[in-house]
Amino acid sequence: MTIFRLVLIVLFATSTPVMAGEGSYKLNIRLMTEADTRSASQCGLRLWQRNRDPATDKYAYAFAMPVIADADANRAGSGLVQIGERIETVNRIATGGKAYGPIHQHQLFRKPGTDLTIVVDLLEYAAEGDGLEIFDGRVTIYDVKRLPFAVRVAGGYYCRAAAEPAGADATGSGLVRVRDIKAWKEVPAAVLNEARGLNDCDHDGLVTVWGALYRVTDTRQIWEIPCFLGAYQGSMVYVYEQTDQAAVWLMPFKTPNARADDQSWLMEPRFNVETGILTSLELGRAAADCGKYQRHRLVAQEDGDNHFFELIEFREKPECDEVFIPVEEFPLIYSK
Numbered sequence: 403m404t405i406f407r408l409v410l411i412v413l414f415a416t417s418t419p420v421m422a423g424e425g426s427y428k429l430n431i432r433l434m435t436e437a438d439t440r441s442a443s444q445c446g447l448r449l450w451q452r453n454r455d456p457a458t459d460k461y462a463y464a465f466a467m468p469v470i471a472d473a474d475a476n477r478a479g480s481g482l483v484q485i486g487e488r489i490e491t492v493n494r495i496a497t498g499g500k501a502y503g504p505i506h507q508h509q510l511f512r513k514p515g516t517d518l519t520i521v522v523d524l525l526e527y528a529a530e531g532d533g534l535e536i537f538d539g540r541v542t543i544y545d546v547k548r549l550p551f552a553v554r555v556a557g558g559y560y561c562r563a564a565a566e567p568a569g570a571d572a573t574g575s576g577l578v579r580v581r582d583i584k585a586w587k588e589v590p591a592a593v594l595n596e597a598r599g600l601n602d603c604d605h606d607g608l609v610t611v612w613g614a615l616y617r618v619t620d621t622r623q624i625w626e627i628p629c630f631l632g633a634y635q636g637s638m639v640y641v642y643e644q645t646d647q648a649a650v651w652l653m654p655f656k657t658p659n660a661r662a663d664d665q666s667w668l669m670e671p672r673f674n675v676e677t678g679i680l681t682s683l684e685l686g687r688a689a690a691d692c693g694k695y696q697r698h699r700l701v702a703q704e705d706g707d708n709h710f711f712e713l714i715e716f717r718e719k720p721e722c723d724e725v726f727i728p729v730e731e732f733p734l735i736y737s738k
Contacts, residue, residue, distance in 0.1 A: 429485060429543055429545060429548045429551045430485055430486045431483070431484070431485060431551050431553070432461070432484045432486065433450075433451060433461040433464060433484070434461065434463040434466065434482065434489065435460055435462075435463070438463065438482070438484065439463050439466035439482060445560070445561040446466060446467060446468040446469050446479075447466065447467040447469065447534075447558075447559045448463060448465075448466045448558065448559075449464055449465045449466070449536065449539060450462040450464060450555060450556060451463075451554070451555060452538070452554045455582065457579050457582070457614070458581070458582050464541050464553045465482065465520070465541045465555065466481070467479060467480070467494070468480075469504050469505075478504045478509075480492060480493055480494075481493075481494065481520060483520060483541075483543065485518075490518060492511035492518065493512060494509055494510065494511050495511065495512050496510040498510075499524075500728070502529060502534050502559065505524075505534055505559045507523070508521070508522070508523050509521070509522040516545075517544075517546045517547070518543075518544075519543075519544040520541065520542070520543050521540075521541070521544070522539065522541050523539060523540045523541075523542075524536055526538040526690065527539070527729075528683075528728065528729050530677065530679060530681065532561065533559050533560035533561065533677075534559040535558050535672065535681055536556055536558050537556060537670075537729075538554065538555075539554070539555045539556065540554055540555065541553050541555050560676065577616055577617070577618055577675045577700065578616065578675060579675050580614070580616065580617050580623070581615055583612045583614055583615060583626070583627070584612055586605070592643075593650050594627070596641050596650045596651060596652055597625075597629070597639050597641055599652075600629070600639060600652060600667070602629065602630065602666070604629075604630045604631070605628075608631055609628050609631070610631060610636065611628065612628060613625065613626030613627050613638055616675065618700070618709055621644060621645050621646040621647075622643070622645070622708065623643050624641070624643070624709075625640065625641040625643060626638050626640055626673065627641060630667075632669070634685070634688045635670045635684070635685060636670065637667045637668060638667065638668055639653075640653040640680075640711070642709070644708070652666045653666070653710065654666055654710075655696070655698060655711055655713070656698075656711075657713075657716070658735045658736035668682035669682055669684035669685075678699055678700040679697055679699050680698045680700065681695075682695070682696045683729055684696075686720070689724070691719075691723060691724050691726050692721055692722040693718070693729070695718070695729040695730070696715065697713075697714050697715040697716075698711035698712060698713055699711070699712050700712075713736065713738065714738045715736065715738070716734075716735045716737075717733060718732060718733060719732040719733060
């Protein structure tokens with residue numbers, strides 16, 4: 403038994419038992435705004451509810467933890483979670499699993515002098531530079547007087563440049579998520595026709611996750627368009643548009659060495675507007691014990707006129723053998 407799990411058992415064994423008829427039995431958990439999760443620290447762990455989009459949903463965040471820069475190493479600050487009208491502060495008291503700087507695969511928090519306890523488990527994640535991209539995780543909130551409450555989350559651990567506050571808008575350069583796409587009618591005909599020219603896509607099928615519009619410069623933008631829906635994942639294509647020349651084209655994604663031809667779609671992509679890195683996770687099956695993990699970076703051509711996605715990392719675990727490892731530990735095929 404790990405020390406992390408032992409601490410968790412001891413905590414609940416020494417907690418005050420629930421008394422019948424003692425108030426409501428449900429935890430009144432609420433989501434936080436981005437402003438609620440900010441701190442003086444520029445680095446932190448932020449986790450939003452998986453079916454929310456922090457770029458468009460005002461209330462999206464389930465948990466946050468700033469990371470404080472010390473002389474020797476970064477250290478974890480207090481965690482934040484909202485219960486009712488109050489944002490509670492909880493202290494980290496135990497960790498377990500793999501460590502990524504100050505962030506651990508399993509983390510245990512508790513509010514001093516109370517029974518409020520929070521367990522943060524990172525389930526699917528990958529290192530991204532000095533940060534951590536989190537595809538799937540779970541935040542479980544315990545209080546012995548209430549029923550436990552669990553929420554599936556996504557998010558990341560990253561540092562934001564001090565000169566570029568959250569929500570900053572770029573006018574002329576820099577990648578900005580302009581808006582979400584919620585219907586085909588919101589996509590220009592030329593862009594949609596370019597996307598529909600790809601035989602792999604099924605634009606008459608069910609769409610459960612729509613894309614977005616990203617501005618790269620005043621006259622260059624990228625459309626993220628749903629392609630096809632698999633059994634447990636969806637895919638996207640990316641169409642580049644020159645608004646000053648009425649030109650559009652599908653953006654290709656390079657594959658390593660002499661493998662298959664370049665592809666035009668990615669499974670379960672996530673576009674980080676702060677780093678310009680597009681991450682894709684293509685599972686071999688729902689059990690998530692095999693698949694492909696790719697990272698592409700948006701870069702400008704030498705003349706600076708247009709942009710393309712450059713492959714910077716490709717990992718693949720072809721064997722679906724019930725051996726579960728983080729996607730960042732899949733065998734490395736290509737790195738730049």
